[in-house]
Amino acid sequence: xxxxxxxxxxxxxxxxxxxxxxxxxxxxxxxxxxxxxxxxxxxxxxxxxxxxxxxxxxxxxxxxxxxxxxxxxxxxxxxxxxxxxxxxxxxxxxxxxxxxxxxxxxxxxxxxxxxxxxxxxxxxxxxxxxxxxxxxxxxxxxxxxxxxxxxxxxxxxxxxxxxxxxxxxxxxxxxxxxxxxxxxxxxxxxxxxxxxxxxxxxxxxxxxxxxxxxxxxxxxxxxxxxxxxxxxxxxxxxxxxxxxxxxxxxxxxxxxxxxxxxxxxxxxxxxxxxxxxxxxxxxxxxxxxxxxx
Amino acid sequence: xxxxxxxxxxxxxxxxxxxxxxxxxxxxxxxxxxxxxxxxxxxxxxxxxxxxxxxxxxxxxxxxxxxxxxxxxxxxxxxxxxxxxxxxxxxxxxxxxxxxxxxxxxxxxxxxxxxxxxxxxxxxxxxxxxxxxxxxxxxxxxxxxxxxxxxxxxxxxxxxxxxxxxxxxxxxxxxxxxxxxxxxxxxxxxxxxxxxxxxxxxxxxxxxxxxxxxxxxxxxxxxxxxxxxxxxxxxxxxxxxxxxxxxxxxxxxxxxxxxxxxxxxxxxxx
Numbered sequence: 001x002x003x004x005x006x007x008x009x010x011x012x013x014x015x016x017x018x019x020x021x022x023x024x025x026x027x028x029x030x031x032x033x034x035x036x037x038x039x040x041x042x043x044x045x046x047x048x049x050x051x052x053x054x055x056x057x058x059x060x061x062x063x064x065x066x067x068x069x070x071x072x073x074x075x076x077x078x079x080x081x082x083x084x085x086x087x088x089x090x091x092x093x094x095x096x097x098x099x100x101x102x103x104x105x106x107x108x109x110x111x112x113x114x115x116x117x118x119x120x121x122x123x124x125x126x127x128x129x130x131x132x133x134x135x136x137x138x139x140x141x142x143x144x145x146x147x148x149x150x151x152x153x154x155x156x157x158x159x160x161x162x163x164x165x166x167x168x169x170x171x172x173x174x175x176x177x178x179x180x181x182x183x184x185x186x187x188x189x190x191x192x193x194x195x196x197x198x199x200x201x202x203x204x205x206x207x208x209x210x211x212x213x214x215x216x217x218x219x220x221x222x223x224x225x226x227x228x229x230x231x232x233x234x235x236x237x238x239x240x241x242x243x244x245x246x247x248x249x250x251x252x253x254x255x256x257x258x259x260x261x262x263x264x265x266x267x268x269x270x271x272x273x274x275x276x277x278x279x280x281x282x283x284x285x286x287x288x289x290x291x292x293x
Numbered sequence: 294x295x296x297x298x299x300x301x302x303x304x305x306x307x308x309x310x311x312x313x314x315x316x317x318x319x320x321x322x323x324x325x326x327x328x329x330x331x332x333x334x335x336x337x338x339x340x341x342x343x344x345x346x347x348x349x350x351x352x353x354x355x356x357x358x359x360x361x362x363x364x365x366x367x368x369x370x371x372x373x374x375x376x377x378x379x380x381x382x383x384x385x386x387x388x389x390x391x392x393x394x395x396x397x398x399x400x401x402x403x404x405x406x407x408x409x410x411x412x413x414x415x416x417x418x419x420x421x422x423x424x425x426x427x428x429x430x431x432x433x434x435x436x437x438x439x440x441x442x443x444x445x446x447x448x449x450x451x452x453x454x455x456x457x458x459x460x461x462x463x464x465x466x467x468x469x470x471x472x473x474x475x476x477x478x479x480x481x482x483x484x485x486x487x488x489x490x491x492x493x494x495x496x497x498x499x500x501x502x503x504x505x506x507x508x509x510x511x512x513x514x515x516x517x518x519x520x521x522x523x524x525x526x527x528x529x530x531x532x533x534x535x536x537x538x539x540x541x542x543x544x545x546x547x548x549x550x551x552x553x554x555x556x557x558x559x560x561x562x563x
Contacts, residue, residue, distance in 0.1 A: 011381070013467075097300075114492060114552065119537055119538045123317070126321070174552075
């Protein structure tokens with residue numbers, strides 16, 4: 001298609017204004033955000049800010065609370081992504097057969113995904129209630145001593161993790177299931193005819209076919225876990241003793257409890273850079289031959 | 294036979310793990326305070342609507358319901374209207390151009406909400422917009438437009454190109470092809486996109502927490518008031534939680550085939 005023909009193509013008018021708007025909005029926003037992060041703007045004394053250069057960024061790397069939050073974000077994201085993928089894949093392989101009510105099971109698996117995250121947080125906070133919660137009741141039935149699920153700094157992060165796993169493993173299941181069903185069955189049958197054992201068929205034939213779907217869902221889960229906020233706000237508010245404060249949550253506290261929006265935006269920018277680096281790394285590991293799909 | 298029985302036991306355990314938390318919240322909402330906190334838990338009890346009465350007596354909760362409704366419907370309708378026009382244009386472009394625009398749209402979704410919520414909050418305080426519905430409608434439309442575009446493209450792609458070519462040969466102008474051919478043909482996909490936008494907006498918490506004021510509070514923000522108000526009122530809280538999630542579960546089941554597709558922006562077709 002020649003440039004002239006493309007330029008006069010009326011379908012361009014359908015998307016160009018919107019793309020231009022989005023571009024202008026995101027460029028303006030980025031510049032504004034960077035400008036704020038280079039000043040010492042506080043909501044407590046708006047209008048009296050001065051240029052401080054990279055002070056906010058330097059401050060970040062010398063701030064033990066921020067460093068701990070960054071490490072916690074890495075830990076939470078890694079655990080959530082790995083466990084959800086592994087568990088989801090296990091369930092998909094388990095369900096990979098014909099049985100009555102398969103459609104119904106699929107519908108029921110949707111429920112955690114579409115449940116309001118705030119409600120999910122409340123639900124688990126209720127189940128983890130130290131005195132009258134279901135979790136401790138089940139432990140007492142099994143003869144195990146009580147756990148202070150959300151009150152103990154050693155445990156709280158993992159309690160939030162459980163809620164996250166509960167909500168998002170079904171998403172992994174449904175997505176991988178869809179990929180599995182659209183995959184051809186011939187290679188599997190061929191491998192079986194050649195005398196491969198069932199685990200060999202799964203490991204050498206089925207998993208490579210699901211690779212792309214697993215990679216996509218891993219990327220999606222990683223992006224969402226880095227930004228996780230709702231469960232933390234509802235279940236622990238970053239506590240006890242800051243033991244569940246992730247970087248995103250710390251950024252929120254800095255902005256809306258301390259009103260130090262310049263430092264908060266420096267944190268948000270670092271979080272964004274960190275996310276992009278992590279995703280690019282994951283992407284190059286998961287899709288080694290870039291360009292080819 | 295034993296293997297088959299084992300499979301069904303496993304299936305039952307899976308469904309139990311998925312559904313029990315939800316069941317427990319809904320059931321608790323019909324319990325009296327004494328039953329709700331009984332240990333060992335009470336499985337059979339005489340239901341009460343007391344908790345729902347408490348919730349409906351809460352003026353804040355009712356206005357939050359109205360706010361959530363207005364904000365999610367309007368922002369989603371706006372996003373789908375804008376998104377379908379853009380998606381139609383993009384769906385007709387050569388692959389290379391399209392890929393680059395799609396990448397840009399996707400990149401908008403990676404940044405943490407903090408990055409745009411803080412400047413929005415700052416500007417809103419300066420122009421006194423914090424307590425107004427349009428601020429939230431605009432914020433959510435901004436969030437939903439990229440999503441709507443990427444999802445709608447996948448639906449427009451399913452429409453055979455011959456339909457457009459035939460209409461063009463008959464002398465139809467581009468806009469009337471869009472309006473009379475593509476929109477009706479992609480009706481199902483457009484409704485699904487709209488529902489997914491509503492679902493997302495209704496459930497969204499972070500943006501709402503920062504940008505809503507007393508008069509514009511949405512449901513997820515409003516329900517947190519049961520958390521601090523005289524300790525935790527679990528009865529009223531579970532009733533409110535049930536009321537918040539029920540409409541979304543109904544909507545979600547209506548578009549169940551599209552949810553996985555929507556959440557992966559069509560990268561895996563469900």
